[in-house]
Amino acid sequence: MEQMILWFELHQLQQQYISALDNDRLEQWADFFTEECVYEIVPRENEDAGLPIGIIYCDSKRMLRDRVLSLRHANIYEVHSYRHMTSGMQIRVIDADTVETESSYVVVQTLQDGESFVYQAGRYLDVVVRTPDGWRYKAKRVIYDTSRVATLLATPI
Amino acid sequence: MEQMILWFELHQLQQQYISALDNDRLEQWADFFTEECVYEIVPRENEDAGLPIGIIYCDSKRMLRDRVLSLRHANIYEVHSYRHMTSGMQIRVIDADTVETESSYVVVQTLQDGESFVYQAGRYLDVVVRTPDGWRYKAKRVIYDTSRVATLLATPI
Amino acid sequence: MEQMILWFELHQLQQQYISALDNDRLEQWADFFTEECVYEIVPRENEDAGLPIGIIYCDSKRMLRDRVLSLRHANIYEVHSYRHMTSGMQIRVIDADTVETESSYVVVQTLQDGESFVYQAGRYLDVVVRTPDGWRYKAKRVIYDTSRVATLLATPI
Numbered sequence: 001m002e003q004m005i006l007w008f009e010l011h012q013l014q015q016q017y018i019s020a021l022d023n024d025r026l027e028q029w030a031d032f033f034t035e036e037c038v039y040e041i042v043p044r045e046n047e048d049a050g051l052p053i054g055i056i057y058c059d060s061k062r063m064l065r066d067r068v069l070s071l072r073h074a075n076i077y078e079v080h081s082y083r084h085m086t087s088g089m090q091i092r093v094i095d096a097d098t099v100e101t102e103s104s105y106v107v108v109q110t111l112q113d114g115e116s117f118v119y120q121a122g123r124y125l126d127v128v129v130r131t132p133d134g135w136r137y138k139a140k141r142v143i144y145d146t147s148r149v150a151t152l153l154a155t156p157i
Numbered sequence: 158m159e160q161m162i163l164w165f166e167l168h169q170l171q172q173q174y175i176s177a178l179d180n181d182r183l184e185q186w187a188d189f190f191t192e193e194c195v196y197e198i199v200p201r202e203n204e205d206a207g208l209p210i211g212i213i214y215c216d217s218k219r220m221l222r223d224r225v226l227s228l229r230h231a232n233i234y235e236v237h238s239y240r241h242m243t244s245g246m247q248i249r250v251i252d253a254d255t256v257e258t259e260s261s262y263v264v265v266q267t268l269q270d271g272e273s274f275v276y277q278a279g280r281y282l283d284v285v286v287r288t289p290d291g292w293r294y295k296a297k298r299v300i301y302d303t304s305r306v307a308t309l310l311a312t313p314i
Numbered sequence: 315m316e317q318m319i320l321w322f323e324l325h326q327l328q329q330q331y332i333s334a335l336d337n338d339r340l341e342q343w344a345d346f347f348t349e350e351c352v353y354e355i356v357p358r359e360n361e362d363a364g365l366p367i368g369i370i371y372c373d374s375k376r377m378l379r380d381r382v383l384s385l386r387h388a389n390i391y392e393v394h395s396y397r398h399m400t401s402g403m404q405i406r407v408i409d410a411d412t413v414e415t416e417s418s419y420v421v422v423q424t425l426q427d428g429e430s431f432v433y434q435a436g437r438y439l440d441v442v443v444r445t446p447d448g449w450r451y452k453a454k455r456v457i458y459d460t461s462r463v464a465t466l467l468a469t470p471i
Contacts, residue, residue, distance in 0.1 A: 004322045008161045019245035022261045023280070044395070081201070081302045083261045083278045085242045085399045088333035104336045104397045106422045106430075108263045108278045114304030116263075116278040121397045121422045121430040123337070145395045147428030165318045176402035179418045180437070238358070238459045240418045240435045242399045265420045265435045271461030273420075273435040 010091060010101060010128060013135045018084035021156055026071065029156055030064035034129060037061060038139040041157060044122065047143045064156075071155060082119070082155065083108045097130040098138075105142075107157060120146045120157065167248060167258055167285060170292045175241035175262075178313055183228065186313055187221035191286060194218060195296040198314060201279065204300045221313075228312060239276070239312065240265045254287040255295075262299075264314060277303045277314065324405060324415055324442060327449045332398035332419075335470055340385065343470055344378035348443060352453040353378060355471060358436065361457045378470075385469060396433070396469065397422045411444040412452075419456075421471060434460045434471065 013032070020028040033039065042054035058064050089103040102125055109119035122144035129138045142157045170189070177185040190196065199211035215221050246260040259282055266276035279301035286295045299314045327346070334342040347353065356368035372378050403417040416439055423433035436458035443452045456471045 001319075004319065005158075005161065007322070007326075008164070012164075015245045016247070019247050019259070019261070022245055023259070081278070083244070083263050083280075083302070085244050085261075085263060087397070087399050088329050088336055090330070090333050102333070102337070104333070104399075106397050106399060108275055110278055110302035116275045116303040118275060118422055118430045118432060121395070121424055123397075145397070145424035146430040162315075162318065165321070169321075172402045173404070176404050176416070176418070179402055180416070238435075240401070240420050240437075240459070242401050242418075242420060265432055267435055267459035273432045273460040275432060 022082050026068045030061045033061050033137045035061050041142040044145050081110050099128050101126045120144050183225045187218045190218050190294045192218050198299040201302050238267050256285050258283045340382045344375045347375050347451045349375050355456040358459050395424050413442050415440045
């Protein structure tokens, strides 16, 4: 039962996270993280080679907020919508207030021409911690399989 | 715990709904709705512009049944199969017997030539009510991102 | 509540199964099955026509292990990664220790050129039994919609 409740809480966090991204509530994005945090997007070949070099690296909630602000103001990217699907969440309990999770994701994108296609697939490696406000991401590493990423990786995954 | 049970019940309803559609049990489709109900499919640009004009609009269980009957008899559409994936379900409790939910969906289609591709992506906006037979859809609005929809939208989403 | 616990246990089994396949832990694959088991991959048109002829048929855990061993050694297939998404799991209780489940799946593949696409869609028909080690597959039938399967079906679905 305890195991089911833990799964449910982490599943809810993930579903809220992707729901915010998929329904253009980007201003909520930073709030899924702790003040000090790591968010990065890394191609799989770098991860496999032990190279920590990714295409996005943020290490505080403030950087995440700034990122969304500039997205909203700069508006350099083509209008699009995402739909995130996730699966296979595995949970590794570190201590009473810390877990590591691994999940697969697939993002389907629709551009202004109106066609929908698989935009990116990969996995999330998360460190999730219990805070007074509920579970939050202390680290989220997005490791993508898809190296031919079609547009600027402007919006969060 | 109560929150988890509510989530589970609504999740089950959704999984049964898409399982019926994906496994050609269309005759069950209307039974997921209340007698008086709304089912509509609306392109995202109309939704965003506040235009209530969609490509399908049914406002009773009987209309849903008629729709399936004509699909079975007319047989005008190319044989295909759907696989619905859903994610990100958010629940808003209205009262003890009514909730509103929002979910993302992606439909993968396989045509007779045997290729599978993303057919449509979008979101469900549902009003779900508790009845003596369990939770049922009082309203299901299907708002699709994909404006280049490849075939006649003959079968329900 | 009992229904939710059963769902949770079967859901966890499925998520562990696809997580092992998607993260290249193929050596764990056979352990999701009982010693005597059936694993087969059948095209939908054969299933619909009542023809039991598929493209893969294994009837013991040992055969599953051998399959992975030859995959690792022969290395004849192009390097790729899978991401399995599942949905719509329906559960039919046969007796206290046996259930049948049906689920939809979509597999997204990324090849070395770095593009991700829908590789295969279909459904799982499973017989799952309770063992001292937890729930295990006694039978897993993979019935695919997609008849134009792009590469050798070398790795398990």
